[in-house]
Amino acid sequence: MPELKIRIDIVCVVPQVLESVVSTSILKRAQDKGLVEIHLHNLHDYASDAFRHIDDTPYGGGAGMVIQCEPVFACIERLQSERHYDEVIFLTPDGEVLHQSICNELSMRSNLILLCGHYKGIDQRIRESLVTREISIGDYVLTGGEFAAGVLTDAIVRLVPGVVGDAESVLEDSFMHGLLDAPLYTKPAVFRDLHVPDVLLSGNHAKIAAWRKDMATERTQHRRPDILDKGDVE
Ligand code: 6GU
Numbered sequence: 267m268p269e270l271k272i273r274i275d276i277v278c279v280v281p282q283v284l285e286s287v288v289s290t291s292i293l294k295r296a297q298d299k300g301l302v303e304i305h306l307h308n309l310h311d312y313a314s315d316a317f318r319h320i321d322d323t324p325y326g327g328g329a330g331m332v333i334q335c336e337p338v339f340a341c342i343e344r345l346q347s348e349r350h351y352d353e354v355i356f357l358t359p360d361g362e363v364l365h366q367s368i369c370n371e372l373s374m375r376s377n378l379i380l381l382c383g384h385y386k387g388i389d390q391r392i393r394e395s396l397v398t399r400e401i402s403i404g405d406y407v408l409t410g411g412e413f414a415a416g417v418l419t420d421a422i423v424r425l426v427p428g429v430v431g432d433a434e435s436v437l438e439d440s441f442m443h444g445l446l447d448a449p450l451y452t453k454p455a456v457f458r459d460l461h462v463p464d465v466l467l468s469g470n471h472a473k474i475a476a477w478r479k480d481m482a483t484e485r486t487q488h489r490r491p492d493i494l495d496k497g498d499v500e
Pocket of ligand 1 (some may be wrong): 357
């Protein structure tokens with residue numbers, strides 16, 4: 267199998283928000299194993315004035331501040347002069363809503379830039395000249411794109427071969443086959459008077475697989491009928 271490695275550069279206003287996210291747990295292990303590189307960039311480092319300003323008031327008036335072209339162009343053009351990027355993704359509530367299929371697709375890329383907005387938004391010329399794709403993580407509004415970039419990074423990195431120990435577990439997760447996961451149990455078999463379903467203790471793998479499929483279907487019908495309607499169940 268070819269060695270797959272992904273590099274993600276996150277360009278943002280408050281990199282501190284993401285420092286612990288990228289330096290602990292699975293994201294840390296993925297980097298230690300050399301499967302992933304994650305770099306955080308602080309837009310203030312690319313400001314052209316001594317006060318490290320990166321935003322100003324909107325032309326035409328209105329509330330809130332807008333991130334300026336200069337620092338964003340300086341940061342992204344510097345990165346692009348060092349290597350080719352497959353996508354420059356702007357995290358924004360008016361982007362395409364994130365879905366597992368987008369994560370699957372992005373996990374096969376080599377180099378990605380994730381650009382986080384903050385304040386009211388960013389200058390439209392950045393979106394038109396630098397950004398190749400715009401993604402939202404759902405229909406609600408956050409103060410900035412940092413958490414969204416953390417979510418997207420986590421969802422992509424766990425799909426890179428070798429990052430999650432058990433490849434089967436990644437493939438069986440909720441959404442991968444268009445169904446939610448079946449319920450899970452672990453030891454002990456009886457806790458207080460709560461019993462693990464007998465079928466899971468039976469050792470009959472065919473019966474267990476059939477039970478899981480039934481439970482997953484039932485759970486999906488009940489909680490997310492919209493997924494079943496799409497008909498992408500394998
Ligand atoms: Cl990507 N950014 C912000 N600020 N809010 C969001 C979002 C992104 N996705 C959902 N809400």
